[in-house]
Amino acid sequence: MLAAWAPELADTFVALACDIALVVDGDGRIATLAQHEAQPIAPPAWIGRAWVDTVSADSRAKVEQILADVAASGQARRREINHPDAIGGAAPVAYSAARLGERGQTLAVG
DSSP, X not given: OGGGGHHHHHHHHHHHTOSEEEEEOTTSXXXXXXXXXXXXXXXXXXXXXXXXXXXXXXXXXXXXXXXXXXXXXXXXXXXXXXXXXTTSOEEEEEEEEEEOSTTOOEEEEO
């Protein structure tokens, strides 16, 4: 039921409580991306990419665990994920996630 509202939920979470929100489809690909424009973390090119392909090597297993936890229980506890930045460093983001509906979409907020 919430899956139909996924883009709006992502925008709302960013406006109210977080810096970035991702809607990830059942295949682990980023379907929707919302973030504060003043300090963007993600380029628009992330849309359509696998979430694990947007993180540092040390964070890939954490993303996979978040998605597995959501698939199993409907939610995932907070985990710090590192995204590579443009200057060779990393931007850490603490993500929590929840399933949005039966279609396999996940809302990850950080």
